[in-house]
Amino acid sequence: MWMTDRDLEGWTIAFDLDGTLVDSAPDLIGTLNRLLVEEGLPPVSMQSASTLIGSGARALLVHGFEAAGAPVERAQSDELFDRFLVDYAAHIADGSQPFDGVVETLERLAARGAILVVATNKRSDLSELLLQKLDLARHFAAIVGPDRVSARKPSGAHLKEAVTLAGGDPERAIMVGDAAPDAGAARDAGMPCILVTFGFTPVPVETLGADVLIDDFEDVEEAVDGLLSDFYVSKALKF
Numbered sequence: 001m002w003m004t005d006r007d008l009e010g011w012t013i014a015f016d017l018d019g020t021l022v023d024s025a026p027d028l029i030g031t032l033n034r035l036l037v038e039e040g041l042p043p044v045s046m047q048s049a050s051t052l053i054g055s056g057a058r059a060l061l062v063h064g065f066e067a068a069g070a071p072v073e074r075a076q077s078d079e080l081f082d083r084f085l086v087d088y089a090a091h092i093a094d095g096s097q098p099f100d101g102v103v104e105t106l107e108r109l110a111a112r113g114a115i116l117v118v119a120t121n122k123r124s125d126l127s128e129l130l131l132q133k134l135d136l137a138r139h140f141a142a143i144v145g146p147d148r149v150s151a152r153k154p155s156g157a158h159l160k161e162a163v164t165l166a167g168g169d170p171e172r173a174i175m176v177g178d179a180a181p182d183a184g185a186a187r188d189a190g191m192p193c194i195l196v197t198f199g200f201t202p203v204p205v206e207t208l209g210a211d212v213l214i215d216d217f218e219d220v221e222e223a224v225d226g227l228l229s230d231f232y233v234s235k236a237l238k239f
Helices: 025-038 046-050 057-067 078-090 102-111 124-133 156-165 180-189 217-237
Strands: 012-015 115-119 142-144 173-177 193-196 212-214
Touching: 012 156, 025 046, 025 057, 025 078, 046 057, 057 078, 078 124, 102 115, 102 217, 115 156, 124 142, 142 156, 156 173, 156 180, 173 180, 173 217, 180 193, 193 217, 212 217
Parallel strands: 012 115, 012 173, 115 142, 173 193, 193 212
Antiparallel strands: none
């Protein structure tokens, strides 16, 4: 049974955004397809593009142009990238939704004293806009994109600095994500890593070296408890 007496006081849990907290595929791929049509190219399927979401807008644009057999130089242009961002901001929460169990889990973790922070490779302003529109921003002490830290994931510096910005201790933090940048950043930062199996990853999540894999977001809390149990047992054995 979960405890509710602030037993997570002093711990920070860092969450990836796209594919971990929020299913943002409908709006990201919606923007991609609108731009492709404007460029005279066919739209792509949700299935073909969704695993690239964690790689950013440019990767999505390149995929769309490659799928149509069009020159990728145009996909890599700053002008098209800027149009992508403008369109995406205008439609950022048309179809995006938190995954099942997100709100309830965040509320339980906060009630137990955990500091919650978002550590994402999505630009901070877009991350804040999305989370505000979905009424999720209120759960987090900080929302930290790559523009607010010294390095992007998979650098551990991103996680350490995000945790610090949230008022936490990087030595007492856990990463929850869905893809290789999350696992790599956690490993580089020396943090335990929980990965969800329902996110956006182009390679099998089972190969990424997570400490714990979970199939449902509501299992985050149990996974955190298991990791902390191991932490305290390990600490006790040193004395």
